[in-house]
């Protein structure tokens with residue numbers, strides 16, 4: 001039994017393959033029932049981290065506890081708590097969806113395997129395709145079956161390594177909904193992704209992994225605060241408006257988009273600056289057709305942080 005709310009705790013994780021240092025002191029923790037996204041580009045060390053957390057690989061240094069159990073010393077207990085859905089789906093192509101589920105159910109010594117398989121096929125919208133070989137499934141169906149197979153043992157933690165890579169936009173949104181439902185049902189989800197938008201949509205907390213190091217972590221809101229500035233965009237009726245505005249606001253960092261009759265002004269996000277800009281425009285009687293405040297995206301944060309490291 002663990003007393004607190006932390007389900008996954010990772011401390012000082014290091015891993016090398018021969019001379020290649022893949023993980024360099026990785027630390028993070030994940031709260032019960034939350035969705036945690038490990039965000040990073042190709043080769044950042046995401047799959048390596050997931051492999052260590054799910055007992056499939058050994059770290060050189062550091063410790064990992066899942067539900068209070070040590071992944072090295074209590075690997076069996078950890079395995080009972082987790083489910084891993086890999087970057088490359090583990091579905092048996094020759095078997096039907098139903099048979100895949102039944103097989104895993106038997107491995108887990110589930111009592112009423114057929115009933116459980118049916119429940120999962122229904123939940124993951126695979127009933128119609130249940131008795132076709134998995135080789136005939138689309139990428140999205142295969143991923144859903146893979147996750148369903150992972151749920152047979154009633155895990156409390158689920159690892160999803162790039163759950164939406166290669167899926168079309170519609171299947172991606174369906175997968176996001178599945179992941180949200182898993183979390184709502186109390187399962188702790190740790191997923192990896194290369195998509196900022198995915199992390200932004202799903203994650204309660206995000207850790208940005210770059211070349212084996214966590215370079216930033218926090219909620220989407222917290223990460224965005226790392227870039228306090230934003231832009232104000234103003235649209236004018238004609239070229240004269242743009243020119244006049246540029247003169248008026250010459251003390252600011254202004255960029256032009258003449259094609260769309262807009263200018264973009266970098267601000268520190270303060271009301272004071274906003275008021276000053278509006279004041280100057282108001283005094284000159286300049287007609288502003290549209291004003292919008294553009295906040296930094298997670299992508300800005302990501303690129304800024306990666307650029308600094």
Ligand SMILES: Nc1ncnc2c1ncn2[C@@H]1O[C@H](COP(=O)(O)OP(=O)(O)OP(=O)(O)O)[C@@H](O)[C@H]1O
Nearest residue numbers: 017022040041042043044045046047048049087194
């Ligand atoms: N078994 C291995 N032997 C040698 N090098 C490895 C091994 N597994 C991974 N690596 C290397 O470790 C680094 C991190 O790999 P990893 O698979 O963890 O990255 P990733 O973040 O999952 O990338 P991707 O987004 O491409 O899946 C890469 O440089 C990779 O080539």
Ligand SMILES: [Mg+2]
Nearest residue numbers: 046047048087
């Ligand atoms: Mg990977």
